[in-house]
Amino acid sequence: MKISNLKFLPYTNDSQIKSTEMQYRILRLLTFFTESSINALNAYCQHSFTEFDPQVSDNLCQIRAYQFLSDFSKVNYSYYQKRIEVLQKINLRCKKTILQFHNRNNSNLRRQLKYTPQKVMHFVRENELFYLLSAEEFFIVSAYILTKYRAFDNEGIPKGIDYKTLCHNIAIPSVTFASKLTHNLQRIISKNSCKFIYKIARLNAKTTNLSQVLKKLEKVDEIKRHILPSYWATDIIMANLIEHQQDILLFIKLRERCNQSEQSLLLPLRYNKLTQAYELYSQTDQLNYQQPAIVFQSIAVKYQAEDTSTFITRLFTNNIYKLIMLNMAMHPQYPSKTLAQFNDNPLNELIKDIQNRYSESFRNSEQHSIQTHLHYIHQLNAELEQDKKLCIDKGCYIEKPSLFLIKHIYTSTIDELLRNHNNTSLCTTDSVIATMKETA
Numbered sequence: 021m022k023i024s025n026l027k028f029l030p031y032t033n034d035s036q037i038k039s040t041e042m043q044y045r046i047l048r049l050l051t052f053f054t055e056s057s058i059n060a061l062n063a064y065c066q067h068s069f070t071e072f073d074p075q076v077s078d079n080l081c082q083i084r085a086y087q088f089l090s091d092f093s094k095v096n097y098s099y100y101q102k103r104i105e106v107l108q109k110i111n112l113r114c115k116k117t118i119l120q121f122h123n124r125n126n127s128n129l130r131r132q133l134k135y136t137p138q139k140v141m142h143f144v145r146e147n148e149l150f151y152l153l154s155a156e157e158f159f160i161v162s163a164y165i166l167t168k169y170r171a172f173d174n175e176g177i178p179k180g181i182d183y184k185t186l187c188h189n190i191a192i193p194s195v196t197f198a199s200k201l202t203h204n205l206q207r208i209i210s211k212n213s214c215k216f217i218y219k220i221a222r223l224n225a226k227t228t229n230l231s232q233v234l235k236k237l238e239k240v241d242e243i244k245r246h247i248l249p250s251y252w253a254t255d256i257i258m259a260n261l262i263e264h265q266q267d268i269l270l271f272i273k274l275r276e277r278c279n280q281s282e283q284s285l286l287l288p289l290r291y292n293k294l295t296q297a298y299e300l301y302s303q304t305d306q307l308n309y310q311q312p313a314i315v316f317q318s319i320a321v322k323y324q325a326e327d328t329s330t331f332i333t334r335l336f337t338n339n340i341y342k343l344i345m346l347n348m349a350m351h352p353q354y355p356s357k358t359l360a361q362f363n364d365n366p367l368n369e370l371i372k373d374i375q376n377r378y379s380e381s382f383r384n385s386e387q388h389s390i391q392t393h394l395h396y397i398h399q400l401n402a403e404l405e406q407d408k409k410l411c412i413d414k415g416c417y418i419e420k421p422s423l424f425l426i427k428h429i430y431t432s433t434i435d436e437l438l439r440n441h442n443n444t445s446l447c448t449t450d451s452v453i454a455t456m457k458e459t460a
Contacts, residue, residue: 060164
């Protein structure tokens, strides 16, 4: 499937250009998106994970993390290098067109263009600036832009879009216009994320049924982003990580209860089939520092007089997979004002719909099938409700993060995390035991 570069623009192909100012705006935008495409594909080929953590504001960063984890292993370098060369030529054409536009922008031409409306598609094709991207390329570029222009909170966690910087870089002062651009990209990525999660769920025997349920829970918010409940989307991702024996990384900011000091811990985990649980690697020489993995960045507050080794021991008295799911139960399932009514019980509507179908059905075979499906939905609902309660007791709650509160999920490597976060302690079983002996 091919997608036009005009899809980046907050206009339709038939939108009318009614002024030279609008023509100039379109030229600047086309240049911005073409340059972004070149930079995005270059970063993608170089496996620059930090440049692909898009801010979509749907509480589904875990889907993009797993999507890029999967996609980075299939990069076709020669293909993308050829695509970059094509885009570089188009970028030169964009800049040349803008320069020509400046040079001939005299009063006569301005008067002439002002009263000669033109369709966006016609204008772009006339200047030979039209091109197509594959669906994968379009997703990569959109993700790159929404990563580059993120805003952060005091803890360094992405919280929105930095519209001031974006407006400056596209030379358009309107924040409203910039928000239209980013909302357009967020819609594209959110829809892509839903398709991706359905695909991987279908391919895993353990989540096939869940895929069908999740499709019925997909909702569209006020800016037309496609949103899924984070709890079950995460369950599908975890099932795939376990199925493919993929490591995960816990990056924990460990804080003291009574002061502001904190310590950064990096815990590389592998899945043990025998114990059916994630466990800490025993030695650093077993680690591949360049191997990409999903990172669960979190915070925890130590008990009074608790040292780091004791905290890690306390952490691993729990099943890490279960702790991750408790976190997802605590999160709003639909982080949108217009969808807030579904947060407490996202399955309620579906249960009512199935019950209505059951009451309207007259065939015994059909009733049995519906009843079986309804039982499965009630099971899912019971698991979510149970985990909502457990997350508080276990210390995975925003008001009480005494054990493990996930703040963000993304893809990275041990090497990249250690380089980007100074004074981070890389923990293994041996290092924890050695520290315990020293403090004994």
